[in-house]
Amino acid sequence: MPRNPDLEVNAQRLALWNTAGRRRQSFRDLHNIQRRGLGFRAAEVLALRHAENAMLAQRPGLARLLAAPEFCALVIVKDDRIVLERHAADFAADRLHSMQSITKTFVHLALGRLVAAGAVDPARAVGDYVPEAGEAYAGARLQQVLDMDVASNFAEDYAAPYAPAPARGEPVGYARQEIAMGWRLPPAGEAEFGVRSFAAGLTAAPRGDDRATRYASPNTDMLGWVIERASGRPLAAHVEEIVAEAGLEAVFHVSADCDGVPVLSGGGVMTARDLARYGLLLARRGGAFLADAMSGAGTHYGGAPGLRYRNHLMSNGTWAGHPGYGGQFLMVDPQRRAAAAFFSVLETAYGERDGYFAEIIAALADALNHLA
Structure with missing residues (x-):
């Protein structure tokens, strides 16, 4: 019996669905391409009304993003108002799109609630909660994992080999992570x-002692394990709770691994409007965990000046958010009770381009700064 061609790997060491010519469409169909998935829908939808501020679209940085061939969707919300919404000609308001690593922020919400309740202490070792966590994680403090401050033999390298299976201790690349994700x-x-x-x-x-962010998607999966053990509830129950609290309108799809575990390291799929609703939840939740994420503590995140990675969020002290592979970004301004959800797809060989995320960050931050 032939293997599924979408999930096979080409000479560039990418799954075929993620090759440059197919990536734009695949990011809209990932919930149908992944081997397994879970779906969640809120019982009550957070109503959003349109109150457009068309001047925002004329801000130079944002105008460049909206006119670029990579652009798919942008929704900026404040309180219960959509102040700007734009979609590419081949996109629509009800269209789903892969969030990629923006999904990692589910861990911030779920773990933050457990920390506030005293069920989890970030200063304790991961092995205190998950004894079978393994060499890279068992002795690491939970805060280190939250801040992407764990050193292991894993590298977030999209071009890394995926076969044969590396021997124990040898370098392991992101290609192996994608097998685990399905x-x-x-x-x-x-x-x-x-x-x-x-x-x-x-x-x-x-x-080393450079305090640079050592970005690694398995960190998120390990934190999901901690959430489950510390709470005594399945990780999927936490996802369902967050979807309900955010008031998402469409089904939230998330990849599941071969053990049925939600893949919070990058498996989420939402509409742009729902991503904006989700951003408003991040802003509403607030609390000490978010304040700490925006405090200037954490590891130094490259790509733009003054960025820190803390509690599974990126922040410059004014806004908090998270990027996603290929051109996704969610930015939240808690003080303004506002969020900006951005979808795009880089069709370069490995879905990367120097300076692109810095451009997105600057444009979204400028737009939020100019909200009435």
Whole structure:
């Protein structure tokens, strides 16, 4: 029986659905491409009314983004108002789109609530909550994992080999993570594995003192395991609770691994309007966990000046948010009770372009600064 061609790997070491010529469409269909998935829908929808501020679209940085071929959708909201909404000609308001790593912010919300309730202490070791966490994580403090401050043999390298399976301690790239996520097939003859066993199999590496963000998607999967153990509830129950509180209108789809675990490291799929609603929840939740994320603590995140990565959010002290592979960004301004949700797709070989996220960040921050 032939293997699924979408999930096979090409000479560039990418799953075929994620190749440059197919990526734009695939990001809209990821919930149909992934091997397994879960769906959640809120019982009550957060109503949003249109009160457009067309002048925002004329801000130079935003105007450039909206006119670029990569652009898919932008929704900016304040309180219960949509102040700007734009879609590309091949997109629509009810169209789903992959959030990629913006999904990681679910961990901020779920774990923040547990920290506030005293059920989790970020100063404790991961192994206190998940004894089988493995060499890279068992002795790491939870705060280190939250801040992407863990050194392991994993590298978020999209071009890394995925076959053969590396021996223990050898470098492991993102291609292996995608097997665990259900986004590509394992090499022929190799058994499938889930995100938790993958993270637990990583080994420790020396950590320098530069305090730079060591971005690694398995960190998020390990935190999801901690959430489940510390709360005594399935991770999916936390996802469902967040979807309900955000008042999402459409179905929220999220990838699931071969063990049925929601893949919060990057598996979320939403409409742009729902991503804006979700951003408003981040702003509403607030509290000490968000304040700490915006305090200037954490690791130094590259790509734009003054950015820190803390509590599974990026922040410059005024806004908080998160990028997603290929051109996605969610930015939240708690003081203004506002959020900007941005979808785009870079059709370069590996979905990256120097300076692109810095351009998005500058444009979205400028737009939020000019809200009435």
